Amino acid sequence: MQTMIWQGDYLELLNQTKLPTAVEYIKCDNYQIVGEAIKKLEVRGAPAIGAAAAFGFVLGARQSAKQGKDAFWDSLLVVDRELRETRPTAVNLFWALDRMMNITKNSFHKMNVEALLNLLEKEAIDIFKEDKAINIALGKHGATLFTEPTAVLTHCNAGALATVAMGTALGVIRQAYADGNITRVFADETRPLLQGARLTAFELLQDQIPVTLITDNMAGWVMKNKMVSAVVVGADRITANGDVANKIGTYSVAVLAKEHGIPFYVAAPSSTFDFTLKTGDEIPIEQRNKREVTHIYDVQIAPLEVDVFNPAFDVTPHRFINGIITEHGVLRNDYTESIQKLKEKLKR
Amino acid sequence: MQTMIWQGDYLELLNQTKLPTAVEYIKCDNYQIVGEAIKKLEVRGAPAIGAAAAFGFVLGARQSAKQGKDAFWDSLLVVDRELRETRPTAVNLFWALDRMMNITKNSFHKMNVEALLNLLEKEAIDIFKEDKAINIALGKHGATLFTEPTAVLTHCNAGALATVAMGTALGVIRQAYADGNITRVFADETRPLLQGARLTAFELLQDQIPVTLITDNMAGWVMKNKMVSAVVVGADRITANGDVANKIGTYSVAVLAKEHGIPFYVAAPSSTFDFTLKTGDEIPIEQRNKREVTHIYDVQIAPLEVDVFNPAFDVTPHRFINGIITEHGVLRNDYTESIQKLKEKLKR
Numbered sequence: 001m002q003t004m005i006w007q008g009d010y011l012e013l014l015n016q017t018k019l020p021t022a023v024e025y026i027k028c029d030n031y032q033i034v035g036e037a038i039k040k041l042e043v044r045g046a047p048a049i050g051a052a053a054a055f056g057f058v059l060g061a062r063q064s065a066k067q068g069k070d071a072f073w074d075s076l077l078v079v080d081r082e083l084r085e086t087r088p089t090a091v092n093l094f095w096a097l098d099r100m101m102n103i104t105k106n107s108f109h110k111m112n113v114e115a116l117l118n119l120l121e122k123e124a125i126d127i128f129k130e131d132k133a134i135n136i137a138l139g140k141h142g143a144t145l146f147t148e149p150t151a152v153l154t155h156c157n158a159g160a161l162a163t164v165a166m167g168t169a170l171g172v173i174r175q176a177y178a179d180g181n182i183t184r185v186f187a188d189e190t191r192p193l194l195q196g197a198r199l200t201a202f203e204l205l206q207d208q209i210p211v212t213l214i215t216d217n218m219a220g221w222v223m224k225n226k227m228v229s230a231v232v233v234g235a236d237r238i239t240a241n242g243d244v245a246n247k248i249g250t251y252s253v254a255v256l257a258k259e260h261g262i263p264f265y266v267a268a269p270s271s272t273f274d275f276t277l278k279t280g281d282e283i284p285i286e287q288r289n290k291r292e293v294t295h296i297y298d299v300q301i302a303p304l305e306v307d308v309f310n311p312a313f314d315v316t317p318h319r320f321i322n323g324i325i326t327e328h329g330v331l332r333n334d335y336t337e338s339i340q341k342l343k344e345k346l347k348r
Numbered sequence: 349m350q351t352m353i354w355q356g357d358y359l360e361l362l363n364q365t366k367l368p369t370a371v372e373y374i375k376c377d378n379y380q381i382v383g384e385a386i387k388k389l390e391v392r393g394a395p396a397i398g399a400a401a402a403f404g405f406v407l408g409a410r411q412s413a414k415q416g417k418d419a420f421w422d423s424l425l426v427v428d429r430e431l432r433e434t435r436p437t438a439v440n441l442f443w444a445l446d447r448m449m450n451i452t453k454n455s456f457h458k459m460n461v462e463a464l465l466n467l468l469e470k471e472a473i474d475i476f477k478e479d480k481a482i483n484i485a486l487g488k489h490g491a492t493l494f495t496e497p498t499a500v501l502t503h504c505n506a507g508a509l510a511t512v513a514m515g516t517a518l519g520v521i522r523q524a525y526a527d528g529n530i531t532r533v534f535a536d537e538t539r540p541l542l543q544g545a546r547l548t549a550f551e552l553l554q555d556q557i558p559v560t561l562i563t564d565n566m567a568g569w570v571m572k573n574k575m576v577s578a579v580v581v582g583a584d585r586i587t588a589n590g591d592v593a594n595k596i597g598t599y600s601v602a603v604l605a606k607e608h609g610i611p612f613y614v615a616a617p618s619s620t621f622d623f624t625l626k627t628g629d630e631i632p633i634e635q636r637n638k639r640e641v642t643h644i645y646d647v648q649i650a651p652l653e654v655d656v657f658n659p660a661f662d663v664t665p666h667r668f669i670n671g672i673i674t675e676h677g678v679l680r681n682d683y684t685e686s687i688q689k690l691k692e693k694l695k696r
């Protein structure tokens with residue numbers, strides 16, 4: 001199942017809020033629809049958000065071009081800002097938009113608008129294609145961590161649906177499964193938006209990888225009963241010291257894994273690293289609508305007048321993390337050092 | 349709101365599966381309806397199950413009496429067995445039925461059936477009334493643990509709706525709140541059946557105690573951010589060494605509390621202790637239907653063909669527990685010793 005399809009004139013986005021009961025694509029022929037889709041989590045997952053935003057930028061640049069060369073630049077700044085404001089935590093969004101803005105800045109004065117638009121489309125397609133290659137490389141590095149048949153636990157969805165290809169955490173699991181080293185995946189349902197129940201279970205069933213769905217509060221009991229012996233999750237932002245922002249609940253899973261002596265791995269492309277932040281304390285945490293907690297779809301499950309705390313993400317300190325799997329290899333503690341080396345390699 | 353009302357001829361049970369959006373009572377004029385209500389969690393919470401089962405036994409004894417004195421005993425054994433089979437983990441169920449059976453055994457040969465039926469009704473009413481007195485005593489003992497304004501976290505519902513009065517964990521919280529020592533309660537929603545969202549949030553709002561609802565996977569992040577400084581939960585069964593069976597997810601909360609240096613308290617009447625079991629490993633854990641995980645009410649949230657693990661309870665080893673609050677005082681480690689003393693006091 002393709003998360004997104006670039007059709008040249010428009011972007012088709014799989015509406016992930018409808019899964020698993022319906023498969024529907026959203027036709028995005030302007031950047032506003034892309035922005036709304038990111039906000040509403042119709043497209044979600046850090047790498048997928050980055051690629052979608054890049055295509056959104058292309059559509060926005062085309063819309064800006066229609067206003068003439070004089071208005072183009074100011075109009076494009078609005079596009080860039082509005083896309084950046086859709087989600088505050090996932091860094092791939094900013095990373096992808098930075099790439100698009102850099103192309104624009106470097107080329108704006110050198111060529112006509114049409115040539116620039118072609119260049120921007122090429123860059124977005126490159127981001128899309130690179131994500132696929134990154135998934136494959138990351139999956140191969142991660143699979144080396146599994147040397148015997150193992151049941152693993154994952155949280156949220158860091159799969160094909162979070163990327164444009166085989167996924168990050170689920171990319172590792174897919175590769176390790178292909179190697180004969182994954183026996184079963186326990187998927188946390190991941191309230192409030194149930195990405196584990198709706199997306200991870202769906203993806204793994206499609207690939208015929210054995211999957212057991214649990215509610216989030218069962219993870220500790222599953223570990224206590226030795227039903228899993230490793231955890232692999234994705235990431236939305238990783239700071240220079242190896243602290244990891246990821247879907248709310250990830251931190252609890254990491255604490256539980258440590259208590260049970262189970263290795264806890266994070267799988268993320270290098271675009272997830274935010275070298276400008278020293279520690280996880282500096283990561284802005286998106287707070288979402290209380291209705292996500294008081295309702296499930298349209299069903300009310302709590303008194304409407306109750307207070308709600310609804311952070312979309314939490315931060316797992318690096319001391320809980322046994323390895324960060326990237327397309328360039330598995331980083332180990334000391335993370336400040338290994339992440340610095342990665343930064344030098346990437347020349348970012 | 350009354351969990352149950354004994355009307356002399358029948359039992360009215362608040363249908364807790366309909367809360368918070370509807371307040372409906374089930375009229376139980378035979379033991380089978382009571383048994384079904386326990387199975388379906390229309391009445392739930394260990395102390396409430398005990399009281400409901402006692403009234404169910406009275407109704408069953410009256411039904412048995414209609415079959416004549418010769419058939420009475422065999423018929424009553426069926427009533428007892430069927431009520432016992434409704435839930436395997438909560439020990440108060442067996443404790444209450446043991447009390448009813450003991451009355452029956454001791455009095456069956458000494459009096460006519462009508463006199464016995466009156467005695468059984470009196471015993472059930474005693475269990476009901478005692479639960480109220482126990483809640484009050486337990487609340488007072490528990491409140492002594494809070495000596496300054498404190499935000500607490502609770503899991504599931506160990507409140508008025510789990511008992512016939514002010515609750516166990518929530519009884520402690522109510523008393524400590526009245527004493528000015530509770531600032532706010534964070535309520536885990538408690539998937540799969542959402543007792544925290546539906547019942548705890550509802551109860552506390554009714555009492556105007558500040559409550560914040562969170563999904564289960566937020567508990568760790570709430571602790572990390574120092575938003576709570578104690579945990580209080582109920583129990584379904586406590587073994588001779590202080591291990592505690594309680595709603596699934598309790599164990600994870602206990603591990604998280606330990607990691608954050610937050611005291612973790614269990615509040616339960618002495619009827620929750622199963623002195624016949626040495627450790628929590630011996631407690632049978634009820635596995636429930638997979639539909640509770642793949643659906644919320646009638647809304648499908650996961651692929652239907654996915655495997656599900658759905659234990660209703662988990663066991664928290666005593667080393668994670670900072671105190672067990674009973675109507676006879678707060679038990680501390682060494683639990684084997686303090687629980688043995690409780691047993692001697694109770695002469696059970």
